[in-house]
Amino acid sequence: MMQAAVADDVFHALANPTRRKVLERLSAGPATVSDLAAPFDMQLPSFVQHLSVLEQSRLVRSRKRGRVRTYELAPERFRVAEDWLAARRKEWEARLDRFDRYVKQLKEEESAS
Numbered sequence: 001m002m003q004a005a006v007a008d009d010v011f012h013a014l015a016n017p018t019r020r021k022v023l024e025r026l027s028a029g030p031a032t033v034s035d036l037a038a039p040f041d042m043q044l045p046s047f048v049q050h051l052s053v054l055e056q057s058r059l060v061r062s063r064k065r066g067r068v069r070t071y072e073l074a075p076e077r078f079r080v081a082e083d084w085l086a087a088r089r090k091e092w093e094a095r096l097d098r099f100d101r102y103v104k105q106l107k108e109e110e111s112a113s
Contacts, residue, residue, distance in 0.1 A: 003080075010080045013057035018042075019050050023073065030072040047086060 013019055022036055037047040051071060054060045058077045062069050 007080050007084050009057040010059065010077060012082075013053050013059055014048065014081065016053070018047075019054055022050060022054060022071075023059060026071060026073045028068050033069050033071070034073060 014023075018040060019049045021039075025031060025036060025039075032050065033044075033048065036051070039046055040047055051060070051062070055062060055071075058074055060071045062071045064070075
């Protein structure tokens with residue numbers, strides 16, 4: 001149950017295009033709030049809410065030095081999404097493999113008759 005709640009937080013954070021763009025920017029390296037907010041046409045308090053969601057989901061971490069807050073990716077948390085998606089992929093591949101075998105069996109039975 002706890003793992004599901006963590007996955008919910010991660011996918012909630014990833015669901016927003018602004019937050020995904022922030023994560024893409026942070027993949028190039030740490031950045032200040034001002035640097036991250038610059039490309040977006042929104043008020044700083046609204047933008048900071050996006051950063052807060054990312055930090056609460058632990059996809060990013062921040063540190064404050066004086067008046068400047070810098071954010072960076074926390075790549076280990078992406079593993080939650082990766083693991084969830086890998087499990088779904090494994091399930092669907094198994095289902096498709098069974099379906100493929102079934103279709104081949106039907107074709108063999110059809111050609112035998």
